[in-house]
Amino acid sequence: MNKAKFLIVTSLVLIALVYSCTKDNLPEENPLTKLEILVRQPWQVDEVMSNVGCKNLHFVRGEINNTGVDYSNFRLTFKVDGTGTYTNETGVTYTTTWEFTSADQHNMKLLVNSSTPQIFIWNMVEISKTSFQSITALDKLSILQSTRYVPVP
Incomplete structure (x- = not known):
């Protein structure tokens, strides 16, 4: 009887070990750097939360928009050489230069080369394979904005 219990317990432990060591649980052999993630695909706005003049505004792609701006067309691309493109909410595309600061x-820092150049200073940037997020304070306009970008499908 003890031998049977031992075999059952041993079998259960081995099964648990096999299933706990699936490929999903193993660390990546060569994880991508933030730069590699950023330049590998174009990005679109998925969510924007703003505080403008003490009023909270919110945009979520396909769900919520009380911002007064339709961010659905907004796109960004980044290239390794520090250039890229910026497509605004009306669908107009401009060249950019960018850098980690x-x-x-x-x-x-992102410089949009439009007729009136725009400079975005992004703080607290977080980059992962599925999104990148930034917080921007536009002091002259009293705006605090948090934006999440996701890869364009």
């Missing part, structure tokens, strides 16, 4: 790559 901190060694830990949590801060970025």
Whole structure:
């Protein structure tokens, strides 16, 4: 009887070990860097939360929009050489230059080469395979904005 219990317990432990070591649980052999993730695909706005003049505004692609701006057309591309493109909410595309402004790559600067150049200073940038997020303070306009970008399907 003890031998049967031992075999059952041993079998259960082995099964648990096999299923706990699936490919999903193993660390990546060569994880992508933030730069590699950023430049591998175009990005679109998925969610924007803004505070403008003490009023909270919210956009979620395909669901909510009380911002007064339709971000559905908005796109960004980044290239390794520090250039890229910016497509605004009306669908007009401009060239850009960009750079990380901190060694830990949590801060970025984006210059949009439109007729009136726009400079975006992004703080607290977080980049993953599925999204990148930024927080921007537009002091002159008293706007604080958090934006999440996702890869264009």
